[in-house]
Amino acid sequence: xxxxxxxxxxxxxxSVPLAAQPADWTRPFPGxxxxxxxxxxxxxxxxxxxITSSEGHILINTGLEDSTPLIRKNIESLGFRLEDVKTLLxxxxxxxxxxxxxxxxxxxxxxxxxxxxxxxxxxxxGFSDPHFGGKVxxxxxxxxxxxxxxxxxxxxxxxxxxxxTPGHTSGSVSYTxxxxxxxxxxxxxxxxxxxINPGLRLAVNPTYPGISExxxxxxxxxxxxxxDVWVAGHASQYGLHEKYKPGQAYNxxxxxxxEGYRAAVERHEKLYLEYLATERR
Ligand SMILES: [Zn+2]
Numbered sequence: 001x002x003x004x005x006x007x008x009x010x011x012x013x014x015s016v017p018l019a020a021q022p023a024d025w026t027r028p029f030p031g032x033x034x035x036x037x038x039x040x041x042x043x044x045x046x047x048x049x050x051i052t053s054s055e056g057h058i059l060i061n062t063g064l065e066d067s068t069p070l071i072r073k074n075i076e077s078l079g080f081r082l083e084d085v086k087t088l089l090x091x092x093x094x095x096x097x098x099x100x101x102x103x104x105x106x107x108x109x110x111x112x113x114x115x116x117x118x119x120x121x122x123x124x125x126g127f128s129d130p131h132f133g134g135k136v137x138x139x140x141x142x143x144x145x146x147x148x149x150x151x152x153x154x155x156x157x158x159x160x161x162x163x164x165t166p167g168h169t170s171g172s173v174s175y176t177x178x179x180x181x182x183x184x185x186x187x188x189x190x191x192x193x194x195x196i197n198p199g200l201r202l203a204v205n206p207t208y209p210g211i212s213e214x215x216x217x218x219x220x221x222x223x224x225x226x227x228d229v230w231v232a233g234h235a236s237q238y239g240l241h242e243k244y245k246p247g248q249a250y251n252x253x254x255x256x257x258x259e260g261y262r263a264a265v266e267r268h269e270k271l272y273l274e275y276l277a278t279e280r281r
Contacts, residue, residue: 024235025064025096030246031074034255035186035229036179037158041074043067045235046096049190050075051177053156056086059110060175060190061233062100065138068107071100087155088112089147091192091233092172093121093129099138111144113153115164117171119143129169130208131200147173165222167194167215170208176225181252189227189261193237194218194268196275204279212276219269227261237264 024045031041034049042048043063048071051058057080063071072082085108090098093114101122105112114122121129126137147153149164153175163174175190194215196202202212232238243255 021064021096026066028070028073029235031078032244032246032248033078033250034231035188035252036181038177038179038188038190038229038231039075039078039080040231040240041071041078042235043070044241047091047231047233047235047238047240048074049231050078050080050085051155051158051160052080053158055156056084058087058089058153058155058158058160059085059104059108060089061091061097062088062104064096065099065103068100068103071104083108085110087153089153089173089175090114090118090122091174091190092169093118093126094132094169095126095137097233098122098126101141102139105141112141113145113147114143115147115149115162115166115171115173117164117166118169118173119146119171121169121171131197163221163225165192165194165218167211167218168192168197170211170214172218174222174225179229179252184252186228186252186256187226189222189225189230191222191225191227191230191232191238191261191264193232193234193264194222194272195237196272200275202272202276202279215272219265219272222265223262223269225261227258229255230257230261230264231255232264 027044029044037052039050041050046063049060075082088110125140147162151162153160161176165174166172172192174192177188179186201207
């Protein structure tokens with residue numbers, strides 16, 4: 001494999017099992033409003049998103065096993081309660097996004113919804129992960145219901161559409177919603193980027209059957225999504241720290257970045273094609 005892994009790490013913040021986790025995964029970062037009823041409540045690099053409604057909230061991702069106190073603090077600083085989370089979602093069944101699911105489910109009593117591809121990994125703590133599996137990475141959870149591609153999750157006035165974007169894991173998923181702010185509508189994408197973890201096999205002796213086609217499908221779909229505003233599983237992927245500084249006043253345009261979204265999808269697709277070419281060489 002010819003890929004410059006260190007460079008990949010820096011640009012895509014890929015999750016690899018390291019003896020020491022990147023400090024940015026556990027470093028606190030203030031909770032803040034992204035746009036409308038979408039809030040970011042994760043750590044410095046791990047994207048955790050709260051979508052609020054009058055009937056309770058949706059939480060997407062949970063970070064590491066010890067991320068719960070940070071997430072709780074961020075949610076409370078924004079005037080909401082972790083106990084009011086009714087629906088728990090993930091973008092990919094890897095430990096850096098799913099490890100606190102069990103604890104947050106216990107605290108909130110929320111329902112866990114997951115894709116058919118990711119549910120088995122969530123239910124065995126990552127043991128059946130075709131790439132990293134063979135050990136339990138996080139506390140397993142029971143998935144309450146399987147999400148369907150294109151399904152609209154409704155909670156209060158919130159409508160969140162499920163967009164399967166597999167490859168990074170077999171059940172990786174993105175979400176879209178519409179937000180209205182100051183008389184203008186915004187298309188919002190919560191994107192699971194198609195990043196390739198080191199050692200993954202796409203075409204030759206694939207990590208799981210169909211993985212290469214899954215990545216191709218993800219880029220095809222993500223290229224068609226309209227994203228006025230977008231966020232992703234890692235802050236570095238969507239340029240959080242360039243767009244927002246702690247204490248900055250809320251403005252609905254802070255995260256407006258359709259060109260950045262398009263460029264990020266393109267960049268990931270290019271890396272995928274290069275990876276594939278290298279593998280076949
Ligand atoms: Zn991952």
